[in-house]
Each structure stands twice: as structure tokens, then as C-alpha cells.
Amino acid sequence: MTFASIVYAVLFYGATAILLIGVGLRIARYARTPAPLKIPTTPAPTSRGGVIGRMASEVVFFYSLFKANKWIWILAWVFHLALLLVLLRHLRYFIDPVWEWVVLIQPFGVYAGFAMLAGLIGLWIRRIFVERIRYISAPSDHLMLGLLIAIAASGLAMKYLWHVDVTAVKVFFVGLMRFEIHSLPAEPLLLLHLALVAALMIVFPFSKLLHAPGVFFSPTRNQADNPREQRHTSWAARVEHTGAAAPANRGAPVPNARSED
Amino acid sequence: MADFETPEVKEYLDMPELQPGAMSHSKPFVSRDEFQGPLGFPGELVDDWQHVALAKLAELLNKNRGLQVFMDACVKCGACTDKCHYFLGTSDPRNMPVARQDLLRNVYRRYFTWPGRLFPKLVGAQDLTEDVLDQWYSYFHQCSECRRCSVYCPYGIDTAEITMATREIMNAVGKGQKYSNEIIGKVFKIGNNLGLPQPALKDTLEGLEEEVKEDTGVDVRYPLDEKGADVLLVTPSADFFAEPHVDGLIGYGKVFHQAGISWTLSSHASEAANFGLFIGSPENMRKIALRVREAAEELGVKRIVFGECGHAWRVAYSFLNTLAGPFDFLDPRYPVPQHICEVTHELIQRGALTLDKSANDHRRVTFHDSCNVARASRMGNTPGGQFTIPREIIQAVCNHYYDMPADTIGEATFCCGGGGGLLTDDLMELRVKGALPRMQALRQVVEEEGVTHLAAICAICKSQFAKVLPYYGFEMDQIVSVHQLVSDAIVLDPAKQTT
């Protein structure tokens, strides 16, 4: 077993822990923080079912983005869909035997690598050349695109230029999942690909990548528009600590309940 | 007219070239001790203001999920950058919604996230300096909390929420805005924004009764504090005398008269507006909202109806039940509260009003969707009722109705430029420039359809348009109330009595 194997084993255990715990804590925080008032952006669905539909249209089609800007939308959508396919295709490194449907999507996964790269490059071009977007970009926004492009490029390079022993890669990662360390092929490209992936996992819970869990908790999108029919009561949590007086008149009870949204 | 240039209205709305700092001089008057105290805020900038501000931010992050998610989720995609009327009208890049949010987000990152603590430059994090506070004061008073940006953001990030939070932080450190805070104080003391005491109100309403009698020969009543009436009408105090607001109030009275509904205004809740919303202070918003409940109980009414006012309808529709409910002492057959347009619309549908459309034949009308009605509330039973109901009312009372271009109405509507606590003379430049996108859309229907009047259902929109229309070469009386159109078309029946 090589030194690199041990380093990468430690790296991936660490990165996985940071990703899971970090995002888990973030989600717990979002879930626990009350949404004191009803603030859906209207027109909004009036029922729970409608809200699920609205959320699906946002997560699957980026519907609001579609209304906002067709260029950003097409680039973003291509990038994310491709990313999803690439990640699903990568399941073959972690699952043994590989599920039937993961086998089925393998051919698409390859094109997806290129599509992902194209989307990312398009987004970066916009970020650099559209004055408004350049104005709002911090160095980290450029770096994030650079990081993803480097991951995709190194992956494609392994696929098409400098091949690696993917079976050995699989043995290594399946081993990690069983808490065994097998040896990892010491190919520079592979080590680069994996180091970058670990970096992505580590920054995830501390960066704007929190948009992925965040979108589900956005009150302007996940609340039903029914304030007259159903009294929204997580208000209480908002005033609890500020010493706001109880209702000045008789009654007007403010239940201590936290409503679900 | 002023020491700034009114933007030129072009054929199309151009994407402005960025002019950093173009509006950094724009700041409303800072509040004083006498206005801060009654709202529970310090009278001047406190000594350890940084600590107080960060503690307040921490508190808000703990209590407002929206704020917490919005701080984290923005990916700087840029979709919102061209959506704000203040950016389109001023070219100042800080008026791009995401850039406005970043004024707070950069501080959040510096003190509340690891990358910001460790590598501030990398993620654009910023220390909370006097300069930052200054920019907050300037640019968070260049947002009308209209929510247009939130329609287009892929995560629904609502800059209005961030503006409210930052204004609350500024109030907590003693840097409040005079205009909003002074007005809230008046509501607490007297009952309405204008500081009209009960006797003055009574006089005004009697004057209205005489005026309507003279005009129509019919005794239409405008009752105040009448116990046992069915409906409590809560309306913005501008309706009592400002033009064209008061013509709307006359219209509400005629509708109730014709429908035979007994109604009353209240001197205790003589204000529908709730500026507690604008300054992001739920406690103050609640205190104002509770006055409506108190008045309803006091007068023993069965229904609560709100007059034409945009942000008031947001607070009423979306928050009243939460802030001052439950309203189980009212007649359960009606939603609480109702909008006057819902009432009128339902009466028209039932054929309960006799309308003579030709009375409005000298007008060619378009309708301005007010942002808080359009994007923060609803009318009727189905989503989007806030768009169809006012239009159906106008079309029932006017023969000539034309919509402005589709990307400037409905959920995409442009703010009048004066909402969100900015309707003050010390922000005139901002108000004129922010009105540009609406003026551009108006010009289009004026030229193509010969539109003569812009109808609205918001007291702020009406005041704002009355003031800025002349800057763009229109007449100030081209803005009308929707219920003014109803008022002119309604055929009164002298036999009907409302008491």
C-alpha cells in the first residue's frame, strides 16, 4: 500500500465527515429557525400540494431563473443536469454490484462530462464579460467555477487521454466504505481529480453551494398562500426573546406552537 | 425643478451603464430622539454600535429563517441584477438587488462564517465600519421593498427582507429614518399617519357627505365610530383628504350605500398603513395591527374591510391574522380581512350595483399593479386574483381599458418608486429616477392606445405619481383611484339607506 493511498484515505474520510456534518448542521439550523410571518412571493399556490409543485418546478427546471434570464438559465440548467448525470455515473465506483440503471446511464454520462464543462465555461464567460455580473463577483465566485472546471477537465482527461485503472479506483473506494484501505493507483491526474473533489466537499458547507439545501427552505417559495384561512403562528418564536408585550387586549392568544413553515 | 436631471424616457428601457457611487449621496433625514423613543429605539448612535449591530444581526438570524437562508444561498448568478427599478433609473450598481444584499451579506460573512473570518478578501467579507454603516443607511433607503427581485431569483431571495432586517439593525443602534419613525409615533399617539384627531376626522367626513349630496342629491353616509355597524372600514389616512385618494373614499361610501351595507370608520384605527413593515420592526407592526382588532371589538362589527393601500393590504392580508388574530368574533362567512375591491367585485358579479360605464367615457384607463398587492398578497379565492379583480372592476365601469406591456404588470410590475418608507421629499431624486421604468411603460400605452389615466389601488402609489408624473411631462391628475372610477359610474339610488 502506498503513502498516497493512506493520505487519500484520510483525506476522503475527513472530507466526507465535514460534508455530511457541515451540511447536516446547516439543514438542522434552517429547519429549526422559525419563519415568523407568511412571506410567499405571490401569486403562490394555496395548498401544500401546490407548494410541492412550485418547489419541483424550481428545483427541476429553475423556473424563476427561466423567467429572469434565458442565457443564465440555459447554461445553468445544462451544467446542473450534466453534473447530476456525472455524479450518478460515478456511483459505479461506490456500489458493487453496480445497479442496473447506473449501467444504463453510463453512455450519457460521458457526454454529460462535456456538457458540464461547456455550461461552466459559459457561466464563467458571463461572469467575466457581463459588467453587472463581474461587479457582484468575489474572487471565490471565480474560484468555484475554476474548481469545477478543473474537476471536469481532469476527469475527461482520464477518460480520453491518460487512462487510469478504474477497477483499482473502485476497489479503493469500496474498501473505504468498508473501512479497509486498499491501494490507489498513483496516477497524477487521478490524484489531482480526487484532491479537487475533496476540496469541493470540504468547502461545500461553508460556501454558496449551500444553495442546494437552501432552496428547499426558502420561505418565499415553500410557503402556501393561505394566511386568511389558516392562522400562521410561528410568530411567537420571533417575539419570545424581545420582551414584546402580550396582546394589549383580552384574548388574542399567541400560541407557542411552531407552525411547519 | 430640482438639482438633478429627470431621466430621459426612451422607446425601450435601456440597460444602464454602471456608474458606481452615482447615488451614494442619497440619504433620508436621520431620525431624532423624540421620534426614536416612542418606538423603543435609542435616540442617537450608541457608543458600542458595532457590538449592538452584530448582536441584533445574530438575533435576527436566529429568529428569521428567511434571512438566514438568504444570507447563505445566493450564488451570484446575476439574474436579479437588471430587475430593480432603482438600478434601472439610477445606474448605480449598488442598486442591483444582489449588490444591495451584499452590503449586509459581506458583514454576515465576516462575523458569522469561517471563510469570512479566515479569508475575508477571498469571499468579499467586510468589517463593520462606519463607512459600511453609511452605505447601509444610503442604499437600504433606496429599496422600496417591492419584491420584484424575489420573483426572478432562483431561490426566491427577497431583498425586501434583507432591507427590513438592516433597517431594524440600524434602528437598534440609533440610526433610524426620520420619515417612517415619526409617522409611526403619530399612529401610536393619535391613530393615523397624518395626525388627524377624532374631531378633525369627523369634520372631514361630514364635509364629504355634503359634497356628495351636492354632487348627486343623495344622502350617502361616511360614518365614524358607529357601534353596531356591520363593516369596519380601515383605510389609509391619505384617503381623508389627499387627491386623488379622497375620490376613492367617496367611491367606497357609494358602494356600501348601494349595497345597503352598514359600515363605519374608526378614529382609533383611522390608519390602514403600517410603517412597522417598512422599518422591519415586527413589534411596532404588531402594535399598529392590534389597533384594528381593538377597534373591531370596540365597535362590535362583523367584518373588516381594507381600503385602497398596497403595503397595508400586505400587512392585512398576510400578517393580520398572525399579529392580531384569531378573529373568531367576526362573521365566519367572510374572509378576515377583505379588500374593498373584493367587496365591490362581488357586488358587481351579483349585479347588486347599477353602473353607467359611459360616465367614464372621457377616460382611457390603464392599471398600475401595486407591488405589495401583486407580489405579497392576494384577492379572491385563486392565486392571481389580485390582478384580475381590480381589472374586472375597472372594465365594469369603463369602456376603454388598456394594459401596459406584459413585462411591467402583474407579478412583473414595476414599483411606483415611492414605496417602502421612501415617500418623503428628502428622497425626491431617488423617487423621480425610480419611477422611470413605470413611466416608460406608461408612455408606451399613452402613445399607442391614447391612454389618459393611470388607475391605482395604493395610497403611496397615488401620492408618488401625483408628484412625479409632472417630471415626465404628464399631468398630476392623470393618476386616479380605482374606486374613483367606480364612484363616477355608480348610479345611486336615493331610497337606499345604510343605517
Ligand code: HEM
Ligand atoms: C438541489 C440541487 C441544486 C439546485 C436546485 C441548484 C440550482 C442552481 C441554480 C438555479 C443556480 C443559478 C444559476 C447559475 O449561476 O448557474 C445554481 C448555481 C450554481 N450551482 Fe447549483 N443547484 C443545485 C445543486 C448544486 C450542487 C450539488 C453543486 C455543486 C457542485 C452546485 C453548484 C453550483 C454552482 C458552482 C453555481 C454557480 C454558477 C456560477 O458561478 O454562475 N449546485 N445552482
Ligand code: HEM
Ligand atoms: C470520490 C469521488 C470521485 C471519484 C473516485 C472519481 C473518479 C473518476 C474517475 C476514475 C474518472 C475517469 C473515468 C474513466 O476513465 O472512465 C472520472 C471522470 C470524471 N469525473 Fe470524477 N470522481 C469523483 C468525483 C467527481 C465529482 C464530484 C465530479 C464533479 C463535480 C466529477 C467529475 C468527473 C467528470 C466530469 C469526469 C469525466 C466524465 C466521466 O467519466 O464521467 N468526479 N472520475
Ligand code: SF4
Ligand atoms: S425589493 Fe424592489 S426595490 Fe428592493 S432591491 Fe428588490 S427590486 Fe429593488
Ligand code: SF4
Ligand atoms: S438572483 Fe438570487 S442567487 Fe442570483 S444573484 Fe440575485 S439574489 Fe443572488
